[in-house]
Amino acid sequence: MTVVTVLLVAAVLLGIGTWGVLSQQSFVMIMMGFELAINGVMLAAGALWRFTSGGEPRGQVLVVVAMLVMAVEAAIGFALVVAVSRARRADTTEGIAELRR
Amino acid sequence: MTGTWVDIAFGVFAVAAAWFGWRVFVTDSMVRATFSLLASFLNVGAILVLLLAEYLGVAMFFMMGVEMTVMAIYMVAFMMNPAGLNPMQMVHQPRVAVVVGVLSTAGFGAVALAADLDTVAIVDPDGTIRALGHELMGSSMLVMQVVGVTLVATMVGAVVLSAASGRFGPADVGSVPPAIVPGDDTTRPGVDVGGDGGGHDHDHGHGGGAHGHDDGGDA
Amino acid sequence: MIEVAGAAHPVVGALVVVAVLALGAMAVAVTESVVTAHVAGSPLGSAWSRPWRRAALVLARPQPVTERPDTLLWVLAPAAYVGMAALGLTVLPLGTVWAVADVRTGIVVLGSAEVLAMVAVFLHGWAPNSPLPLVAGYRFVAAGLSFLLLSIFVLIAAALPAESMSFGRIVASQEDGAWNVLRQPLGLPLFLVVALAVSLHGPLDVADAGELAGGTTAEVSGPARLAWGFARRAMLTTYAVATAVVFLAGPAGPLLPGWAWLAVKSLAVVVVLVWIGQRTARVPVERFVRVAWTVLLPLSFLHLAIAGVVTLA
Amino acid sequence: MAQSMLGAFLAVATATVVAATAVAGVALWRRPVDPTAVAWSATLPWLGGHEPETHAWNRFHARYYPMTLVLLAFEMEMMFMYPWAVVFAELGTKALVEMAVFLALLSLGVVYLWREGGLAWQ
Numbered sequence A: 001m002t003v004v005t006v007l008l009v010a011a012v013l014l015g016i017g018t019w020g021v022l023s024q025q026s027f028v029m030i031m032m033g034f035e036l037a038i039n040g041v042m043l044a045a046g047a048l049w050r051f052t053s054g055g056e057p058r059g060q061v062l063v064v065v066a067m068l069v070m071a072v073e074a075a076i077g078f079a080l081v082v083a084v085s086r087a088r089r090a091d092t093t094e095g096i097a098e099l100r101r
Numbered sequence B: 001m002t003g004t005w006v007d008i009a010f011g012v013f014a015v016a017a018a019w020f021g022w023r024v025f026v027t028d029s030m031v032r033a034t035f036s037l038l039a040s041f042l043n044v045g046a047i048l049v050l051l052l053a054e055y056l057g058v059a060m061f062f063m064m065g066v067e068m069t070v071m072a073i074y075m076v077a078f079m080m081n082p083a084g085l086n087p088m089q090m091v092h093q094p095r096v097a098v099v100v101g102v103l104s105t106a107g108f109g110a111v112a113l114a115a116d117l118d119t120v121a122i123v124d125p126d127g128t129i130r131a132l133g134h135e136l137m138g139s140s141m142l143v144m145q146v147v148g149v150t151l152v153a154t155m156v157g158a159v160v161l162s163a164a165s166g167r168f169g170p171a172d173v174g175s176v177p178p179a180i181v182p183g184d185d186t187t188r189p190g191v192d193v194g195g196d197g198g199g200h201d202h203d204h205g206h207g208g209g210a211h212g213h214d215d216g217g218d219a
Numbered sequence C: 001m002i003e004v005a006g007a008a009h010p011v012v013g014a015l016v017v018v019a020v021l022a023l024g025a026m027a028v029a030v031t032e033s034v035v036t037a038h039v040a041g042s043p044l045g046s047a048w049s050r051p052w053r054r055a056a057l058v059l060a061r062p063q064p065v066t067e068r069p070d071t072l073l074w075v076l077a078p079a080a081y082v083g084m085a086a087l088g089l090t091v092l093p094l095g096t097v098w099a100v101a102d103v104r105t106g107i108v109v110l111g112s113a114e115v116l117a118m119v120a121v122f123l124h125g126w127a128p129n130s131p132l133p134l135v136a137g138y139r140f141v142a143a144g145l146s147f148l149l150l151s152i153f154v155l156i157a158a159a160l161p162a163e164s165m166s167f168g169r170i171v172a173s174q175e176d177g178a179w180n181v182l183r184q185p186l187g188l189p190l191f192l193v194v195a196l197a198v199s200l201h202g203p204l205d206v207a208d209a210g211e212l213a214g215g216t217t218a219e220v221s222g223p224a225r226l227a228w229g230f231a232r233r234a235m236l237t238t239y240a241v242a243t244a245v246v247f248l249a250g251p252a253g254p255l256l257p258g259w260a261w262l263a264v265k266s267l268a269v270v271v272v273l274v275w276i277g278q279r280t281a282r283v284p285v286e287r288f289v290r291v292a293w294t295v296l297l298p299l300s301f302l303h304l305a306i307a308g309v310v311t312l313a
Numbered sequence D: 001m002a003q004s005m006l007g008a009f010l011a012v013a014t015a016t017v018v019a020a021t022a023v024a025g026v027a028l029w030r031r032p033v034d035p036t037a038v039a040w041s042a043t044l045p046w047l048g049g050h051e052p053e054t055h056a057w058n059r060f061h062a063r064y065y066p067m068t069l070v071l072l073a074f075e076m077e078m079m080f081m082y083p084w085a086v087v088f089a090e091l092g093t094k095a096l097v098e099m100a101v102f103l104a105l106l107s108l109g110v111v112y113l114w115r116e117g118g119l120a121w122q
Helices: A003-023 A027-052 A057-088 B003-024 B030-050 B054-078 B094-114 B125-137 B141-162 B210-214 C010-040 C050-060 C071-090 C106-126 C131-162 C167-176 C187-198 C223-247 C258-279 C285-312 D002-028 D065-074 D077-091 D093-115
Strands: C093-095
Touching (some): A003 A027, A003 B003, A003 B030, A003 B094, A027 A057, A027 B003, A027 B030, A057 B054, A057 B125, A057 D065, A057 D077, B003 B030, B030 B054, B030 C071, B030 D002, B054 B125, B054 C106, B054 D065, B054 D077, B125 B141, B125 D077, B125 D093, B141 D065, B141 D077, B141 D093, C010 C050, C010 C071, C071 C106, C071 C223, C071 D002, C093 C167, C093 C258, C106 C131, C106 C187, C106 C223, C106 D077, C131 C167, C131 C187, C131 C223, C131 D065, C131 D077, C167 C223, C187 C223, C187 C258, C187 C285, C223 C258, C223 D002, C285 D077, C285 D093, D065 D093, D077 D093
16 A cells, blocks of 8 residues: 555546546436546545554645535535436436526 | 455456446446446545545445435436337437546546655544534534535525425426416326427437326325 | 543454343343333233243244335345444443443444444335335435434533543543533433434334334334334443443442443443333424424524533632 | 554454345254245235235335435535644634534534425425
8 A cells, every 4th residue: 555556546436436426417427527537536536644644634634625615516506416316307418408508 | 465465456446446436327228327437435434444544435425426326316207218128329419528537537637646755654544533523623623513504505505496385385386387277287288298399309229218207106 | 430432342342232231122122021011011921021922923923915016125135234333332331441442433433333324224124125115214304304413412412521433432431521411401301312213213213113003114024124123222222221321331330340330330321211102292203303403403402502601620 | 553553443444244145154054935835926025915006116215305415515624623632722712613603604514504494205
């Protein structure tokens, strides 16, 4: 377990997440992709904190902020899903025709 | 635990994190997809514990457990075919997506390999939680209070968007066209209530689409 | 004086945890039977042996087959639920100087166990592909997302005087000062609510009560049903021990060895919990959610404030 | 010391896995209903004898969406409160005031949820 191996794992998670975001049609599945990408980011931040910072607490704060981004993204994202579904009965990106105009 | 065991554990958790992450997007069952993502998070949490970020790793279990439970609710409510009983393809631009995914992995990985990162040992591995506490109450205090404001904004936004009715009646009054027949929600212009209506005209073969909207019972 | 115990050998730790959960689950089953008989005014004689006879009957029953269940998750659910009871127990001190692993993040580990137990209950409702268990799973999640906050605030309040999130330190801080039941008086009732809800007992038994058509267990019978019955009693055991540790100074006490004091205190908590369960009517989930957010959550803020001021005084 | 922390978590993980596996073993032990004896019910949910009116694996609308979303945002405060609890006694009144401000701020969100009727079933 070195800084490089951990960062490589983070890169894989980021890549899978990106693939998911781009390929999925459903709102909720797209959010899953984002979360997996943020998962990779948190791992990378943890690795850099562990191996290169000497335990500087700000590195930990960075991970907490990444988690916060995830929570905000999830809460607002789900709320949008509910609102769009209620108003338009749509649950995929293609379902909202208005966005194409 | 000695170094070798840490390496072995890291390998297991790393493979599991990636494998579960991949399963999220290939399984048909929405609940399995959600909890595969949770499993990926748990493995990353375990790696964080191996990285001596004890608090962050364990907190990951906690936070992601809650977040994925909520996620599961929305997956079942807003995906047609939650259990994956009818296999279906819910993707677009699959080739582009794979290429971009591989490229981003390669790019990020190349940065990791190329960057000449000096390894610095952690000064006080037993004091990491206390150090984080002092940081949050000290120089990162502003971060915490800004986070507080952000979270309030998030909560208000989420309630505005998701609550069906506020104190002043239905939340979407005025934002949707009125029904042709008064009181009949299904005759509203732009509302698709047919079994195979315009909103779902892509390539997922299933029969339980739009009419499933109102099937849910009360929890 | 409790010292941070470090870690037991993994094999020893696993054996102790399994033994405690098994003994605890049996104690809970017998307590339930006896308290039920006592409340009903029926003779106690046969109540002592009733759990064993019922277990044997359950074992002999056949398992219904539903159409395309998610078999993997169906088996995983009770296993994960017991696993989370075990996870919570590992970080609790079980003797004066002994815990399986008195880690520095003890209360976070217990909180994680609680959250993941909620996932297990949801999966138990989802897996059989049957409407009633599914509805019960959602019902429990609504309650679970509400009582979660209470347990976190209560445990954080207990961590304030201990200056640590380790349960060993929490016990030590009570030996130095007063027991938490006295200096943080709101904590015990709030935590009892959590203990009942997370272990699917008493008035908050919303996931698998018999009167609610069996809830998540509507399609489970035979050995798998026995496993689920064991799991929820194992969870009650873990939370009874946690209650004894956090509020009654766990293994601390004169004359008797630490584990004996802990056993006595935990058993007392079990009796109280079961008795509450027998004497109170089930709360509808919607009402519980409203009460949890509008009454219990402000109470836990107040509790936190009291704990903070008392710690600084 | 760091190594002993990992050793502690090894013990935590071992006990968890052993207990879970033991119960998985019991839960795996299933005795199927004899399909020749009760042919029609063999692959239907039992439901206490009622006939199922719906497929369970359909869309299921939970009635408490706003509450879950507020919780998602609200529980983020835990990430700050745990480390805060550890240094609380050391920092004293300053820490008390700081967390009081933080929690008061977050409570606004909960109060808003309650006033908008978000706690009622939608």
